[in-house]
Ligand SMILES: Cc1cc2nc3c(=O)[nH]c(=O)nc-3n(C[C@H](O)[C@H](O)[C@H](O)COP(=O)(O)OP(=O)(O)OC[C@H]3O[C@@H](n4cnc5c(N)ncnc54)[C@H](O)[C@@H]3O)c2cc1C
């Protein structure tokens with residue numbers, strides 16, 4: 001049974017669970033009053049819950065708090081809701097990934113299906129317009145949800161003046177004090193800059209600039225082979241840019257299962273992406289009109305140079321707490337500036353909570369949303385639960401790469417005896433029918449119990465396929481449990497069934 005529903009039945013309070021506590025439910029017996037401050041009487045100008053930041057963590061927390069009957073205010077400085085994800089992250093990047101994929105398919109694959117054009121061209125302003133329309137529809141939609149749920153929305157920059165008061169410099173130039181019995185910090189993250197590299201959002205861009213380039217660069221250098229670098233590199237590569245990715249580590253997306261990562265890198269190379277691994281950028285010169293980067297092997301050695309029209313800095317993100325006044329009220333952070341919280345998302349200061357990118361854990365929108373729901377459930381005296389071991393991760397390239405649970409390297413490091421089942425999409429009838437059969441499913445299961453430990457998928461729609469595996473993990477399913485469920489034919493999902501079969505027995509179609 002899923003941990004959360006089990007806990008609800010037993011009336012236990014659950015914490016977030018961490019990688020070194022896989023499947024361990026942490027049962028907390030501390031009284032709620034030591035964290036939350038109770039609720040306002042109606043008519044008071046004090047909110048029960050004040051959320052600073054209107055991103056996926058903050059806006060979801062605000063809506064959930066209002067749904068639980070708590071008087072709720074959300075403070076957001078950017079003028080639109082949805083945070084990094086909706087405004088300059090998940091949504092605009094997926095819009096451009098989809099548009100650029102359609103162009104690439106039209107140019108390179110449609111003729112294989114008997115669909116021919118006289119010519120295909122990119123209309124970049126129209127492509128950007130489609131992206132902007134998606135963003136504004138969605139951000140306005142959240143404002144609508146705030147109205148529907150009676151969340152008070154304050155547009156401005158919030159800073160603590162006490163643990164229960166936030167001073168807000170409003171975007172219309174005024175100032176107001178917002179009081180809250182419980183205050184949730186959901187201020188998210190910002191791009192991590194690199195020493196000696198100044199981002200001007202024109203020639204040297206962060207992801208925000210890379211989502212709004214006015215022309216297609218002839219040469220684009222990407223610093224960092226992580227999520228952003230590979231997704232944005234794919235967008236511009238498909239539209240015609242020459243892409244070189246410079247990565248400090250010896251591999252791309254270091255958190256990925258090694259076997260999948262190797263196939264993924266080969267696939268990106270086939271698409272024309274070049275990789276310089278084990279390499280660091282030591283100098284940048286913009287005096288010539290373009291950009292000249294000086295590179296050096298990560299371990300030191302002979303320097304080389306590389307020219308580009310645009311350089312994307314995508315070497316990670318850093319928690320955003322600037323100007324928030326955390327030091328004024330004594331909230332503890334770690335060395336990296338992330339706010340330290342306990343299993344109920346409470347900081348060391350009574351009544352102050354934190355969620356999302358600003359606390360330790362994966363920097364993902366869906367994780368921030370889960371944090372937000374669990375945090376307000378705790379505040380409301382209910383059960384909250386997020387299992388960081390079962391948060392799916394997806395790179396939205398083509399093919400997509402998605403995973404949930406442990407990589408083979410992590411399973412080995414734990415000393416667990418395990419079995420591996422694999423199934424290639426080349427043997428999947430739907431993938432062959434649509435002529436998009438690159439990739440595989442890999443299932444890792446405990447050798448003794450057959451319990452699924454991790455699932456890794458490289459496929460055109462891996463980001464959708466992974467949730468069957470996420471549910472299996474949440475319910476502690478075995479690989480045989482998945483394999484014995486009837487899967488519709490012909491679907492890509494059948495590859496997961498066959499990989500599960502291959503884990504404890506033999507697949508049929510291989
Ligand atoms: C290019 C890109 C693509 C991404 N793609 C994906 C993806 O496909 N899937 C995925 O899961 N994740 C993706 N992410 C990561 C995702 O955007 C973040 O994990 C997510 O937005 C974190 O949510 P959050 O609510 O913690 O913070 P944020 O979304 O960063 O929101 C914080 C909000 O707080 C506001 N704020 C900060 N300080 C104050 C203050 N003092 N007063 C008032 N307001 C304040 C900010 O303006 C911001 O709007 C992507 C990120 C980027 C940059």
Ligand SMILES: NC(=O)c1ccc[n+]([C@@H]2O[C@H](COP(=O)([O-])OP(=O)(O)OC[C@H]3O[C@@H](n4cnc5c(N)ncnc54)[C@H](O)[C@@H]3O)[C@@H](O)[C@H]2O)c1
Nearest residue numbers: 224225226227228229247248249314315316317363394395
């Ligand atoms: N599809 C998604 O879910 C998605 C998409 C985009 C962003 N995000 C989130 O946003 C966050 C930030 O993304 P990101 O791609 O910037 O970070 P990342 O952590 O995914 O990757 C950064 C990469 O840069 C490398 N690097 C670090 N310093 C370097 C240097 N000096 N020179 C060369 N390489 C260097 C790292 O080794 C790493 O491979 C991620 O944590 C991710 O969770 C998620």
